[in-house]
Each structure stands twice: as structure tokens, then as C-alpha cells.
Amino acid sequence: MGLFGSHEKRDADRARRLFEEALAQQGPNVALVLRANDCLPLYITPNFERIFGVSPERIGDDIETLYRFIPDSDRIRMQRQVRDWDRATPLNLLCSYHAPHGEKSQLSMRFTISLISGGTQYLVSAVDVTTENERIAKADSERDRAVETANARTDYMNQMSHEIRTPLNGIEGMISLAREHHADESRLMDDLSRASQLSAYLLSLINDMLDMSRLNSGRVRIDGAPFDMRLFADEIERMFSSQAADKGLTYSVNLEDCENVFVVGDRMRLSQIVINFISNAVKFTERGGSVTVTLREMYQADGGVSYMLRVRDTGKGMDPRYVSKIFKPFEQEDRTIARRYGGTGLGMAITSALVELMDGEIVVDTEPGRGSTFSAYIPLRLATAAQIESLKLKEQTLETACDSIGSSFTYQFEDKRFLLAEDNEINAMIVIELLARRGAAVDRAENGQAVVERFRSMPAGTYDAILMDIQMPVLNGWEAAERIRGLNREDAGAIPIIALSANDYTEDVERSRAAGMNGHVGKPIDLNVLKAQLAAATAEAAYRGNE
Template sequence: MEQQEIEFKMTQSGSELEEDYGLLMKSMQVSVSKHLLDDAFTMIWANEFYYQLIGYPQEEYEELFHNRPDIYYQYHHYEEELIKISTAVVEAVNEGHSEYALITRMPVKGGAHRWVRMNGFFTQNVVKGCRISYTVITDVNDLVEMRLAQSITYNNIPGFVGKYLVKEHFHIKLLEANEQFASFLGLKDKSGSLDSIFQLNMEANREAIISQFSNIEKGEHIKFLAKMQNKEGNILWMQANGDCIDWVDGCPVYLVIYIDVTDVTELRQMQAKLETQAQQLRDALASAQKANSAKKDFLSRMSHEIRTPLNAIIGMTTIAAVHSSDTARVEDCLSKISYSSKHLLSIINDILDMSKIEEGKLTVDHKAFSLQQLMDSVTTIIYPQAAAKGVEFKETIQAVEEEEVIGDSMRVGQILINLLSNAVKFTPEGGAVTLKVRQTTDRKERMWLEFTVSDNGRGMSEEFLQHLYEPFEQEHERGINSGGTGLGMPITKNLVSLLEGTISVKSKVGKGTVFTVEIPFESVEKKRYLNYPSMDSLRVLVSDNDRDDCAYTSLLLKNLGIKAKEVFSGKDAVEEIRRTYKTKEEYDVCLIDWRMPDMDGIETTRQVRSIVGPDTLIIIITAYDYSSIEAEAWEAGANLFLAKPFFASSLYNSLLTATKPQRTSQDNSHFSTGNLLQGKKILLVEDNVLNLEIAVDLLEMAGAVVDCAQDGKEAVDYFVDKRGRECDVILMDIQMPVMDGYQAARIIRASDCANAQDIPIIAMTADAFQEDVAAALEAGMNAHIAKPFDTELLYNTLNKVLASGNTNVHV
């Protein structure tokens, strides 16, 4: 029989042997490859399992890596493993060994790796001048990862961990211990059953262990108190808990975890401390996450707040440039730019003044301001937003008797802009947003104004209204995301409270929202308007399809002693003009609204002008930017434009244009400088060319004689020269090259010049914090003006300093 088998094998063909070899390699799941011992360890041949292991088909591997393992490892960023393999090969060759072995990570397709055992064998065969080697690679990934996981688990358990094989007759073998346990016992390695200290501990706990043998034999849970001692004689009482995790030759393998209970009180205190620390860490993490979120929300909100007035500034600048020849239009644009600039500066001050932000302290101004200017400024900011979205925006005034009040115009403007911006945002195209202002009954010697912001937009649910003023709350129902930060309404509510006012809201989903804000103001002395005889006799026709606006305009005219008649359409206005023209009862003035449904204001003006000729004054009144219709309106015969909502003063001035055309032009000076600056010599120290030009013009407008220096050193050189004896005051920038303003002021004060101690020095800088004011005074300056400075404040400060001599002035 054996002879027959030998004969059969001898008759097998080479292809059959190769097939058997391939089947054998495939069933063994082992990679076999043949390599040159050159620098690249070039692969000559590999079996099918090699390509299965790395995940690359043979054709792709050869095309990408040209059978060079060095390129393959570098491509996958496993240079460390390549060095490890190369070192093992070189050391084996240099030491005369015929083989090498190591466990390493082998990169595979997709960016992962497999743990493999690599065995290499060197032959004496030579190809291309290099010896030949064979490499056998075995996949041991599961085994290595299991051991790594086990090691990590053992060494991260807070206590001692040991794995034991328990045999009969109290024969216990320590298979493995975690690092804490091995360190305590002083074991040379983590399996130290023969170590004397281990045996000492087993004997010390014999009774406790034997008491658990009935459970151990059945592989059940064990629990006992153990006394553990190390080589230094330190003793710990440990609560031991063990479970059977395996069986070897019918004997259980137990994993035992020890917990130190040497001092239960200490343990409990430690546990409480750990729990406290854990809670503190959780709180700190939550606080950090909330702070980070709040910072992002705050910056996003401030970006919106800053860009809103900035958009108005840019827009008004563009309009002013287009209408540079129209003095009245440019003045109107500059007025709106001024307000928006101050609004922007107010926002920036709140952002930068960290003491106010951190302590929640915001100050309130009590200054006289014009309601007309406030309304114009709000319109300047909101109207472009509404127009861009296709939303109608309208402002109306009702029963407001006082045009100038005392209060904080910036805060009121911020409240209105926040509410109106939200109204525009949540109102779809074709909708309408309205701002109504009316004066309510005076209370406690203060007048109250009621601001109502209404829209017919998406509205809010009853549930959300309960959280409307909470920070970061937004309603995301019905698939709509506002894109905001949820800070606008809390800021608005706080500002209203700061001004001692009230805010209320009514809203229905799909119907719109109405906010009502009431704010108290102090009254100022009412202005009296001159009753010119020619104005007393004026007859005025008011044409406006909005009956409330029409009634309000008629009331203002009546208060001025002017007779007025109301009509509510362009067609009725033309018929009334035609009728009165025939009866010789002509109107002196026609106030015609631009937007009327049947016949707009331009067509009405054209037809009225064709009837009355050039004598009747026609004023187009509109709540919109009239730049787009201005040329057409002039051509139709309009004389003036009057923006709604208007107050008695603006209506009075417009009518005065018609009744007193011969009046002298108004003084262009907007600021009261007195006569203290006339002829005064001022040294202006400023390194920024544009700021220098602006300041020089403003000072020369007040009659001052200005010399300039561009840094602190030039200022000192100027002062110690004879020119310094004639100088009346120094305006000193702080942040300058060569020498800053503080240093320059100190040198001037320390000089032996006759007027070194007497000359007033005013800091003029963008550093506007209280610390900067103190630093300026400490350097010997008399006052501090923050940039960008208010022109009237600049004049007043100069006047005060010059009038008070060399004493500090509180600005």
C-alpha cells in the first residue's frame, strides 16, 4: 500500500503539485512572499493571501507601488513600522542569523492596519547581486487587540486586579496582575505566583479564600475581606470581589478586583471629594460651553447691530455724492449720517466698555433731542430693509404736542430699530410694517410717548411668547429659521426697563404681531411759532388717502392758525382745485401724498398745476425716499418735498418757504463757540493725516489759528521754541510714533519754559476708558476728549479749559 502511494505521488504532474500547494496556502491563511535583500526590500512574488491581507488586488498593488514595500509603507504613513522591520532585517543579517521575527502593524487599504507576526528566512541564493529571503506573515490582529484592550482595562481600573487559576489543595496560580497590583507586591513581572511576597499574602488570607471554595468549584461569584501586605510591611485591608471568566483543564480562572477599605471614613470622604470634583468638572465644562456659545451669539448679534447703522451711513454717503449740487439734500444726508454715526459709536462703546458689560451697568442720557430727527433716523435705517424685501413701511404721528423732549434718544432709537428690524424680518413680501407714535396722558410731571410697532407677518405662538424675552430663545416652528441669535428681544426688554418704560406684545400665528412700548420723557419749554399775517390767511388743501394722516396734518395746520380742507384721493383733489379755481376761492398751498391708489401724487400734481398755473405752492408729502421720483415730480410742477411723519416745525418751515421767501438765510454755524476761540493759537498734535485735516478745519471754523505737529517729539520741539510762548492750548493725540502723547506732556511740564505749568493740554485720543482719562490727567494734561469726538464737545471743552486756566476740566 505504501509503495502504491509513493508511485501515485510520483505520477502527479507539476501543475497538480502547484494546485495542492496553493490550496494548502489558502487553507492556512498565511501570507508567503519572496524578496530581494536590497534597500527597497523589493518583492519578487507573493501568494494570494498576501493581497487579501492588505486589501489591494495584485494588479493595483503593482501599478501603485511597483512591488516596493518601502513605497507602500510611506504611502500609508507607516514609516515607523518600516524602520522597525528594516532594523530587524539588518540586525539579523549583521549578526549572521538565518531568520528574524517580530510583531508589527501592517497598513491595509483604506487607512487602517492589521497586527501581524512577520517571520523572515534568508537563503544563499542571489539574484541581481542581492540575497533572496522569504517572509511568512500571520494575521494576529484579534489576539493583539484583545491583549491591548485587556491591558488597558486592567491598568485603568482604580484598584488592584488579579487573574488567578485555582486548582485543588489550595494551589492558586497568579496568571496576571495590573500595574497597580504588581507595583504594590513588588513583582518583577505581572505573573508572580512563585514570588515569596505573593505566597505570603496567600497564606495570610487562607481562611478567607477557603471559605469561598464551595462557590469557586461551581464558578460562582466570590466576595471576602483580604489583608494585603507589601515588602515594606505596609498593610491594606481590601474588599475582594471575583468572578469566574474561564476554565482550564476543569479548573476555574477568576478575575478578582480589590477595593481599599482600610479606613471606611477616609474612603467615604475621598468618594465624596471625587464626586464633588466630578460635578465641578461637569459644571465647568457646561459653563465653558455656554460661555463659548454666548460669545459666538454675542459676536453675531453685535455684527448685525454694527452693520445696521453702517449700512445707513454708506447709503446716505452715496446719495449725498449723487446729489452734491443739492445743498438741502446733502444737509439732510449729513444729518442722517451724523445720527447713524452716533448710534454706531454708542454700540461700539457698549461693546468695548467691559466694565459695563460685565457688571450690567448701562448709563442713561438725559438730554434734549428732536423727535423729528429720531423718526427720520429710524426711517433711514429701516426703510431700505423693508424696500429690499418688498415690505411696505409706514410711520405715523398722532397727538404728539411736543417735538423736543428730554431723554436718551440713542436707547429709544435702538429699541425701535430692534423691534422694526424683527418686524421686517418676519413679514413676507407684500406685507406691511407700521410704526405709530402718540402722546399719552402725562403722569408724575412727565410726558409719556407710546410707540406701537405692528406687522402682518408670521406671528408667534402663545407658548413661545412665554419665553420671548429669555436670552437665545427663538421659535423654529413651521420649518422657518430666523437666522438671528435670540438676543434682540432680551436687549430690547432690558433697554425699556432701563428707561423706566413698559413693553407688551400681542401676536397670533399667521396674523402678525403688535409691540407696544411706553417710555417717559421730561418736557422742555415749548417752541412758539411766529404767526405771520400771510400765513394766517393761507388756505391749504390736504390730499391723503390715509385718513389718520390727513386728520393729523389738518390738526397741525389748525394749531398754526391755518384753514385746511381734507380730501382722500388724487381725483377728489383735482376736482376741488378745479371747483375753487372757477369760484376764485383758490388754495394757496396743496399738500399732496405721493402714494395714492387711484391717482398718484405726481399725476395729481401735474393736473393741479395745469389748472392753477405757477402761483399755488404744491408740496409732495411721502413716507418714502423720494429720490427715485424727484426729477419727475419737479417736471410735474412740485415745489417742495415733505417727508412723513412730519411735526409742526417741519410743516411750519415748509409753509414759511412760501410765505416768507425774502427772509435772510440762516446762519450755517451749528455750534456755539462763543468768542473764546477767536484768534487763539492752538498746537494740534496728530499723526493721522485725515484726522489732522478734519480737526484743523473744525478749529479754523471757530476762528482759531492752528499749528500742527505729527508726533510727540515735534510737539516738544515746537513748545521749547519761541513759538511755544505764543501758544494758548495744546490738543495732544496719545498713540503716535517716535514719542507718544503721555511722554510729550510730561516733558513739556518738566521743561523750564515760562508757560510750562500754565499751558492747557487736552488729550484727544481713541482710548476712551476711565483708565485712559486717569492716565492723561496723571501725565499732566487738563482734559480728555474721546475720538471720534463730538464737535460741540470739542468747542465746549476748549472754552472751559481756556476760561478756567490751568485746572483740570471734567468732560
């Protein structure tokens, strides 16, 4: 008996030692064995104090000490769950725990209580789920952001669908009315005028959409070329003077402290920024108000200069709390804005992205009923003496541009003969008809290869200019232009070639220039722009001929 008793004792001690080792190896987990009838702790893992910040002796004296560091709401809930526990299955409890000291002052704990040893003991395991909960919270936050992004994208597409369909519906309606009014010339012209306005709005909307898409994908490049800030200001003033006058607004553009007017930067994108500011200012300012544009040199350093482009209006203003949202697509202060004032809600988002690309900053000062001031601070480079001289030779300074601008509109289509490269029947018909009505003759080639062959087969001097579509079969417009420039004939290098393209981005214009073209006109074609480009190309050819 003694021998067997000794074996039983050794087996029990070994079993207890293995049990304690298993509990001790739980890592960050904590375990307690409690006597079931009075909850007296029989065993506590060594890591208890490190996790909970309370000594095992203190728990041994009063198990209720654990409850004191649990928030009231959690404690009451846990006590009710323990009271209602059926003891048949493990009980899981979640709570926050405010440790009096330790690595973390507040923990998220999961307690699991199981009945063991034939119902005489409780095994209580406690797991610190703080990190796990933080991961879950982070995942939830990322999910919420993803859902918000998806919802925003859906809202964006719904808004775009509405914005596109609205002018399309109007254009279709105006065309239908024009058919009805074909015998009434005044009403017919009014219908066509309204259709044209809607078409212009639709084009601006599509351009904004494409700009926004390119900006989001990182495909917009900020270029640098020398320009005269005075001429820039003059163009901005002329651009909005009629619109402001029609609305009864006082409109002015001022240059202040501008010692360095010849700068290097992306003039087109700078113009886009200021135009978006002015468009909003004119839109939200009632008759009798004012819109003031200020271009001011702020400081000069290290071959660069900082310019402030500011637009101040006396319009409706807005709640300053809303300012952080206006640079997001389609964000407007309230739902009545679009209905009352129009607009797509993309202009300011585009403006913000462009200013950021230029390493600039936008500052907004606004108050309901007291107007708004939008200021963009943009770093530019100073033009060199050689660049300034080049601007003068090209008549692109304030002093020389007046004659250049005026002469561009002296170009006449009458008695001119053009070679048109256009594969689209409708586009070709439109160009041929528009130029024919202005006294010009137009020969058409259906693709890039055909235009090269047509030009090669005709005597020198047959055509006054080539109007070249870009996206064509066989050879595209750029390839065709390069082939023409490479022909061994006297007019191959001198004939003006103007690109006609639906793509009118900076890189497209540059590629047209690199291919040997004299100009690049975007579609839909503005005849005044085409006329100006033809005039410039003709003057350039004449200048080279006299050299």
C-alpha cells in the first residue's frame, strides 16, 4: 500500500506540476484556479501582476479586487452574466480594465470561466485582447473608409450621369424645337444658340472630368515656359470683362509690386487656377457687387519668385467650417447651390490638385454674407535675359503682343485651299462646310498615308495649309506630318500644318510641335482659334522665307 500510495502521490504531484507549467506557458494570457464554493484563489500564474498591475497576494485576500478596476457599466454586466451562467459551458466575458500600473494603463480583456475538477473549481483565463481589438478597430476603420470611398465613387458617377444627361437632354430638345421652328428664323436661331450654350457647358464638364481623372492618376505634368505676367493679367481681364459687365459687377485685375514680370511657369495651368477662382466669384456675386483680381510678387530668392494670385468678391460667402470640403469633387455647401448657380463641383478640386502639383498653397478667407477671398501662392522661376529676348522676338510681351493679337484675326479663309486629313465622315463634313461658307476650298484625305500621297502628288504651292487629324488609320497625324516634312520638295518644310485633335493636353501639343506641326487646335474646333494659329503659322513661314 505504501508503495502504491507513494506512486499515486508522485503521479499527482507530477500532474500538478505539468498543469502549472502549461498555465505558465500561456505567454500574455493569465489563468487563475478558484475554489468554487468561495472563489478562493488556489493558483495564479506568475505573469498576473505584470498584466493586471495587482499583486497575487492582494487577490488572494479579496477576489473582488479585480472588479474595482473594471468600469461600472462592464462590472454590472459581468456580474449579471456570472449570476445567470448555466455552468454547463464556458462563459466568455469582455470588458475594459484600468490597470493601476503596468505597460498599458487601459486594457481590453476577455475572461473565460470554466468549471473543472468535477465542479469543485473554476478555471478563469484572461487574455489581453487590446492589440487584437486595435487591429479590429483599424480594419473596421479601413473598411469604413473603403465603403465611404465606394459610396463617394457611386455618388460621383450618379452626379456625373445627371450632369451629362441634363445638357444632352437640353441639346436634343433644342434640336427638336429647331426642326419645329424651321420657318421662323428668329426662333430657329434662338434654339440653335441655346443648343450651342448647352454644348459648350457639356464640353467644359467633360474637360473637367478628364482633368480630374488625369490628376488622380498622376498623369498631369507641370511644365515651365517663360511668359510675361503683365500679358497674363491682360488676358485674364479681357476674358471676364464682358461677363462681369453683363451681370452688373465691378471687375478689375491689378498687378502689385511686380518688379519681375518675366517668369517661368506653366502658364496654362496658372490660368486654369485663376479662371476657376474668378468663375466662382462671378457666379456667387449678385448685381452691384465686385470681383477684384490681384497678382502680387511676394518675394524673390535663389533665382525664383513667389507670386500671389488672389480673387476677392463681395458675394454670398460661406460658412468657414465648410472650407475644408470645397476642394473635394462635387462638394457644395448645400444642395441648392447646383440648382441655383449651376456648375459641376469639380473646378475647386482641380484647382487644389494643380496648386499642390506646383508646390503652392491655397488660403481661403470667407464669411456668410461678406464675400470670399481665394489666394494661391505659387513659386515660379525668373526668366533669363535670353528667354526675355525670345519672348520679344515672338511678340509675346505686353509691348509687342497687341500687334500680334490684332494681326491674327486679319487672316482670311477666302480663296484659300486646304488639305484636310480626317477619317471621320461627320467631322470632315463639318470642317469642309464651315470653311466653304467662308470662301475656302477643302480637299479631303481619309487617313495619314492618303494625306502624304495627296500632298506629294500635287504641285508645290497647291495648298495654303494642311489641317491634320491625329487619330487616323494607316498613319496617325504625327507620323504623317513627319513624312511630309521629310519630303524632298520646296514647300514641304514651309507649308503650315495645324493639328486638329480631340486630345488637347500639354503633352499632345508638344508632340504635335515635335512632329513638325505649327499649331494644335482642340476639338470641337473654334474657328477663331484656328484662324489665329493659321495667321501665326503663315507669319512664321514668311519670316523664315525672308531670312
